Amino acid sequence: MSDLGAGFRYLLKGQRWVARHGKQYGFGLLPGLITLVLYAAALVALALWGEDAVTWATPFADDWSSPWLGLFRGFLTAVLFALALLLAVVTFTAVTLLIGQPFYENLSEKVDRDVSPDGHAPESGLPLWRELWISGRDSLRIVVRAALWGVLLFACGFIPVVGQTAVPVLGFFVTGFFLTEELTAVALQRRGVDLRTRLTLLRSRKTLVWGFGTPLAVAFLVPVVAVFLMPGAVAGATLMARELLGEEIQEGGSAVEGDGDVSALPQPPSGWPSPGR
Numbered sequence: 438m439s440d441l442g443a444g445f446r447y448l449l450k451g452q453r454w455v456a457r458h459g460k461q462y463g464f465g466l467l468p469g470l471i472t473l474v475l476y477a478a479a480l481v482a483l484a485l486w487g488e489d490a491v492t493w494a495t496p497f498a499d500d501w502s503s504p505w506l507g508l509f510r511g512f513l514t515a516v517l518f519a520l521a522l523l524l525a526v527v528t529f530t531a532v533t534l535l536i537g538q539p540f541y542e543n544l545s546e547k548v549d550r551d552v553s554p555d556g557h558a559p560e561s562g563l564p565l566w567r568e569l570w571i572s573g574r575d576s577l578r579i580v581v582r583a584a585l586w587g588v589l590l591f592a593c594g595f596i597p598v599v600g601q602t603a604v605p606v607l608g609f610f611v612t613g614f615f616l617t618e619e620l621t622a623v624a625l626q627r628r629g630v631d632l633r634t635r636l637t638l639l640r641s642r643k644t645l646v647w648g649f650g651t652p653l654a655v656a657f658l659v660p661v662v663a664v665f666l667m668p669g670a671v672a673g674a675t676l677m678a679r680e681l682l683g684e685e686i687q688e689g690g691s692a693v694e695g696d697g698d699v700s701a702l703p704q705p706p707s708g709w710p711s712p713g714r
Contacts, residue, residue: 465540526657534622
Protein backbone atom coordinates (compact mmCIF):
# COMPACT_ATOMS: atom_id res chain seq x y z
CA MET A 438 0.00 0.00 0.00
CA SER A 439 2.96 2.33 0.56
CA ASP A 440 3.81 2.04 -3.14
CA LEU A 441 0.24 3.02 -4.03
CA GLY A 442 0.61 6.27 -2.09
CA ALA A 443 4.11 6.83 -3.47
CA GLY A 444 2.81 6.60 -7.03
CA PHE A 445 0.14 9.21 -6.33
CA ARG A 446 2.75 11.49 -4.73
CA TYR A 447 4.85 11.33 -7.89
CA LEU A 448 1.81 12.47 -9.85
CA LEU A 449 1.41 15.44 -7.49
CA LYS A 450 5.14 16.20 -7.54
CA GLY A 451 5.06 16.36 -11.33
CA GLN A 452 2.21 18.86 -11.27
CA ARG A 453 4.04 20.97 -8.69
CA TRP A 454 7.22 20.89 -10.80
CA VAL A 455 5.53 22.31 -13.90
CA ALA A 456 3.69 24.84 -11.74
CA ARG A 457 7.10 26.19 -10.69
CA HIS A 458 8.35 26.20 -14.28
CA GLY A 459 5.71 28.15 -16.17
CA LYS A 460 7.55 28.26 -19.50
CA GLN A 461 7.88 24.48 -19.66
CA TYR A 462 4.24 24.12 -18.72
CA GLY A 463 3.13 26.46 -21.51
CA PHE A 464 5.11 24.60 -24.16
CA GLY A 465 3.84 21.27 -22.79
CA LEU A 466 0.21 22.29 -23.36
CA LEU A 467 0.56 22.67 -27.13
CA PRO A 468 0.67 18.97 -28.15
CA GLY A 469 -2.34 18.19 -25.96
CA LEU A 470 -4.36 21.02 -27.47
CA ILE A 471 -3.56 19.83 -31.01
CA THR A 472 -4.54 16.25 -30.14
CA LEU A 473 -7.73 17.44 -28.44
CA VAL A 474 -8.85 19.32 -31.57
CA LEU A 475 -8.16 16.27 -33.77
CA TYR A 476 -10.01 13.88 -31.45
CA ALA A 477 -12.96 16.26 -30.98
CA ALA A 478 -13.36 16.54 -34.76
CA ALA A 479 -13.27 12.75 -35.13
CA LEU A 480 -15.86 12.19 -32.38
CA VAL A 481 -18.17 14.88 -33.77
CA ALA A 482 -17.94 13.23 -37.19
CA LEU A 483 -18.77 9.87 -35.62
CA ALA A 484 -21.77 11.37 -33.79
CA LEU A 485 -23.07 12.86 -37.04
CA TRP A 486 -22.49 9.92 -39.37
CA GLY A 487 -22.14 6.94 -37.03
CA GLU A 488 -25.74 5.85 -37.55
CA ASP A 489 -25.28 6.01 -41.34
CA ALA A 490 -22.16 3.84 -41.01
CA VAL A 491 -24.06 1.26 -38.96
CA THR A 492 -26.90 1.25 -41.49
CA TRP A 493 -24.43 0.67 -44.33
CA ALA A 494 -22.74 -2.15 -42.40
CA THR A 495 -25.99 -4.00 -41.59
CA PRO A 496 -27.95 -4.35 -44.86
CA PHE A 497 -29.27 -7.72 -43.69
CA ALA A 498 -31.49 -5.90 -41.16
CA ASP A 499 -33.24 -3.66 -43.71
CA ASP A 500 -36.35 -5.86 -43.76
CA TRP A 501 -36.67 -6.20 -39.98
CA SER A 502 -39.91 -4.95 -38.49
CA SER A 503 -40.27 -2.13 -36.01
CA PRO A 504 -39.14 -1.71 -33.25
CA TRP A 505 -36.40 -4.34 -33.67
CA LEU A 506 -34.66 -2.55 -36.52
CA GLY A 507 -34.37 0.71 -34.60
CA LEU A 508 -33.32 -1.00 -31.37
CA PHE A 509 -30.68 -3.13 -33.10
CA ARG A 510 -29.06 -0.30 -35.04
CA GLY A 511 -29.39 2.11 -32.13
CA PHE A 512 -27.58 -0.37 -29.90
CA LEU A 513 -24.79 -0.85 -32.45
CA THR A 514 -24.43 2.93 -32.86
CA ALA A 515 -24.11 3.34 -29.08
CA VAL A 516 -21.55 0.52 -28.93
CA LEU A 517 -19.55 2.09 -31.78
CA PHE A 518 -19.45 5.47 -30.03
CA ALA A 519 -18.57 3.87 -26.66
CA LEU A 520 -15.67 1.97 -28.24
CA ALA A 521 -14.51 5.17 -29.93
CA LEU A 522 -14.51 6.98 -26.58
CA LEU A 523 -12.57 4.13 -24.96
CA LEU A 524 -10.05 4.16 -27.81
CA ALA A 525 -9.75 7.94 -27.51
CA VAL A 526 -8.95 7.70 -23.79
CA VAL A 527 -6.44 4.88 -24.30
CA THR A 528 -4.68 6.45 -27.29
CA PHE A 529 -4.82 10.13 -26.26
CA THR A 530 -1.56 9.91 -24.33
CA ALA A 531 0.24 7.97 -27.07
CA VAL A 532 -0.82 10.38 -29.82
CA THR A 533 -0.07 13.45 -27.69
CA LEU A 534 3.39 12.13 -26.81
CA LEU A 535 4.09 11.35 -30.45
CA ILE A 536 3.01 14.81 -31.61
CA GLY A 537 4.83 16.49 -28.75
CA GLN A 538 7.97 14.33 -28.72
CA PRO A 539 10.44 17.26 -28.85
CA PHE A 540 8.46 19.22 -26.23
CA TYR A 541 8.21 16.36 -23.76
CA GLU A 542 11.77 15.18 -24.31
CA ASN A 543 12.95 18.67 -23.41
CA LEU A 544 10.66 18.82 -20.38
CA SER A 545 11.77 15.40 -19.15
CA GLU A 546 15.45 16.30 -19.55
CA LYS A 547 14.95 19.47 -17.52
CA VAL A 548 13.27 17.50 -14.74
CA ASP A 549 16.20 15.04 -14.75
CA ARG A 550 18.73 17.86 -14.51
CA ASP A 551 16.76 19.58 -11.77
CA VAL A 552 16.62 16.54 -9.48
CA SER A 553 19.91 14.85 -10.42
CA PRO A 554 22.65 15.30 -7.78
CA ASP A 555 25.19 16.05 -10.52
CA GLY A 556 22.82 18.19 -12.60
CA HIS A 557 23.04 15.94 -15.67
CA ALA A 558 20.37 14.12 -17.65
CA PRO A 559 20.83 10.89 -19.65
CA GLU A 560 20.74 11.32 -23.43
CA SER A 561 19.88 8.74 -26.03
CA GLY A 562 22.37 10.04 -28.58
CA LEU A 563 19.93 9.10 -31.36
CA PRO A 564 18.74 11.44 -34.13
CA LEU A 565 15.20 12.81 -33.79
CA TRP A 566 13.83 10.70 -36.64
CA ARG A 567 15.09 7.53 -34.93
CA GLU A 568 13.55 8.54 -31.60
CA LEU A 569 10.23 9.26 -33.32
CA TRP A 570 10.33 5.89 -35.08
CA ILE A 571 11.00 4.01 -31.82
CA SER A 572 8.34 6.01 -29.96
CA GLY A 573 5.73 5.48 -32.68
CA ARG A 574 6.47 1.76 -33.01
CA ASP A 575 6.32 1.16 -29.25
CA SER A 576 3.17 3.29 -28.88
CA LEU A 577 1.44 1.20 -31.56
CA ARG A 578 2.33 -1.98 -29.70
CA ILE A 579 0.94 -0.57 -26.46
CA VAL A 580 -2.25 0.64 -28.18
CA VAL A 581 -2.82 -2.86 -29.60
CA ARG A 582 -2.35 -4.40 -26.15
CA ALA A 583 -4.69 -1.82 -24.60
CA ALA A 584 -7.29 -2.36 -27.34
CA LEU A 585 -7.30 -6.12 -26.70
CA TRP A 586 -7.85 -5.45 -23.00
CA GLY A 587 -10.60 -2.98 -23.92
CA VAL A 588 -12.46 -5.55 -26.03
CA LEU A 589 -12.14 -8.14 -23.25
CA LEU A 590 -13.42 -5.74 -20.59
CA PHE A 591 -16.25 -4.61 -22.85
CA ALA A 592 -17.35 -8.23 -23.28
CA CYS A 593 -17.12 -8.81 -19.52
CA GLY A 594 -19.34 -5.77 -19.03
CA PHE A 595 -22.35 -7.88 -20.05
CA ILE A 596 -21.87 -10.20 -17.04
CA PRO A 597 -24.65 -9.39 -14.54
CA VAL A 598 -23.55 -7.44 -11.43
CA VAL A 599 -19.82 -8.04 -12.02
CA GLY A 600 -19.96 -6.23 -15.34
CA GLN A 601 -21.44 -3.13 -13.73
CA THR A 602 -19.23 -3.07 -10.62
CA ALA A 603 -15.86 -4.82 -10.79
CA VAL A 604 -15.22 -4.49 -14.52
CA PRO A 605 -15.25 -0.65 -14.65
CA VAL A 606 -12.84 -0.52 -11.69
CA LEU A 607 -10.55 -3.07 -13.35
CA GLY A 608 -10.74 -0.99 -16.52
CA PHE A 609 -9.34 2.06 -14.75
CA PHE A 610 -6.44 0.03 -13.35
CA VAL A 611 -5.64 -1.43 -16.77
CA THR A 612 -5.85 1.99 -18.43
CA GLY A 613 -3.70 3.48 -15.67
CA PHE A 614 -1.00 0.89 -16.25
CA PHE A 615 -0.79 1.61 -19.97
CA LEU A 616 -0.89 5.39 -19.41
CA THR A 617 2.03 5.07 -17.02
CA GLU A 618 3.97 3.00 -19.55
CA GLU A 619 3.52 5.66 -22.21
CA LEU A 620 4.51 8.49 -19.86
CA THR A 621 7.56 6.83 -18.31
CA ALA A 622 8.71 5.84 -21.81
CA VAL A 623 9.77 9.46 -22.40
CA ALA A 624 12.45 9.20 -19.71
CA LEU A 625 13.23 5.49 -20.07
CA GLN A 626 13.78 5.59 -23.85
CA ARG A 627 16.46 8.25 -23.32
CA ARG A 628 18.18 5.72 -21.08
CA GLY A 629 18.06 3.01 -23.73
CA VAL A 630 15.39 0.91 -21.99
CA ASP A 631 13.39 -0.97 -24.62
CA LEU A 632 9.67 -1.76 -24.46
CA ARG A 633 9.99 -5.31 -23.13
CA THR A 634 12.30 -4.17 -20.34
CA ARG A 635 10.01 -1.25 -19.50
CA LEU A 636 7.03 -3.58 -19.12
CA THR A 637 9.06 -5.92 -16.92
CA LEU A 638 10.15 -2.99 -14.80
CA LEU A 639 6.62 -1.64 -14.40
CA ARG A 640 5.15 -5.05 -13.58
CA SER A 641 7.70 -5.42 -10.79
CA ARG A 642 6.13 -2.36 -9.08
CA LYS A 643 2.45 -2.65 -10.04
CA THR A 644 1.09 -0.83 -7.00
CA LEU A 645 3.43 2.10 -7.61
CA VAL A 646 2.27 2.21 -11.24
CA TRP A 647 -1.41 1.99 -10.25
CA GLY A 648 -1.00 4.75 -7.68
CA PHE A 649 0.34 7.02 -10.42
CA GLY A 650 -1.71 5.93 -13.42
CA THR A 651 -5.18 5.05 -12.09
CA PRO A 652 -6.07 8.56 -10.80
CA LEU A 653 -4.70 9.91 -14.07
CA ALA A 654 -6.90 7.52 -16.07
CA VAL A 655 -9.97 8.79 -14.18
CA ALA A 656 -8.97 12.42 -14.80
CA PHE A 657 -8.22 11.74 -18.47
CA LEU A 658 -11.86 10.79 -19.05
CA VAL A 659 -12.34 14.53 -19.52
CA PRO A 660 -10.12 15.44 -22.52
CA VAL A 661 -9.75 19.09 -21.48
CA VAL A 662 -8.42 17.97 -18.08
CA ALA A 663 -5.98 15.64 -19.85
CA VAL A 664 -4.53 18.57 -21.80
CA PHE A 665 -3.74 20.54 -18.66
CA LEU A 666 -2.43 17.57 -16.67
CA MET A 667 -0.19 16.16 -19.41
CA PRO A 668 2.94 18.31 -18.79
CA GLY A 669 2.86 17.53 -15.07
CA ALA A 670 2.20 13.86 -15.81
CA VAL A 671 5.36 13.70 -17.94
CA ALA A 672 7.34 15.42 -15.17
CA GLY A 673 5.98 13.06 -12.52
CA ALA A 674 6.63 10.01 -14.70
CA THR A 675 10.25 11.14 -15.11
CA LEU A 676 10.65 11.29 -11.33
CA MET A 677 9.07 7.85 -10.97
CA ALA A 678 11.31 6.43 -13.71
CA ARG A 679 14.34 7.51 -11.67
CA GLU A 680 13.05 5.55 -8.67
CA LEU A 681 12.30 2.49 -10.79
CA LEU A 682 15.90 2.51 -12.00
CA GLY A 683 17.34 3.17 -8.54
CA GLU A 684 18.64 6.64 -9.45
CA GLU A 685 19.05 9.37 -6.85
CA ILE A 686 16.48 12.14 -6.65
CA GLN A 687 17.66 15.45 -5.24
CA GLU A 688 14.83 16.94 -3.21
CA GLY A 689 15.20 19.96 -0.97
CA GLY A 690 18.97 19.67 -0.93
CA SER A 691 19.11 15.98 -0.02
CA ALA A 692 19.47 13.07 -2.39
CA VAL A 693 16.89 10.31 -2.12
CA GLU A 694 17.87 7.04 -3.77
CA GLY A 695 15.22 5.00 -5.51
CA ASP A 696 14.84 1.37 -4.51
CA GLY A 697 14.29 -0.12 -7.94
CA ASP A 698 16.30 -3.24 -8.72
CA VAL A 699 17.19 -3.55 -12.37
CA SER A 700 20.09 -5.95 -12.05
CA ALA A 701 17.96 -8.88 -13.16
CA LEU A 702 16.22 -7.12 -16.00
CA PRO A 703 17.04 -7.69 -19.68
CA GLN A 704 19.68 -5.35 -21.01
CA PRO A 705 18.91 -2.71 -23.68
CA PRO A 706 19.56 -3.74 -27.28
CA SER A 707 23.03 -3.13 -28.64
CA GLY A 708 21.81 -0.29 -30.85
CA TRP A 709 21.10 1.84 -27.80
CA PRO A 710 23.76 3.78 -25.90
CA SER A 711 24.20 2.94 -22.25
CA PRO A 712 22.02 4.80 -19.71
CA GLY A 713 25.10 6.34 -18.17
CA ARG A 714 25.76 8.59 -21.18
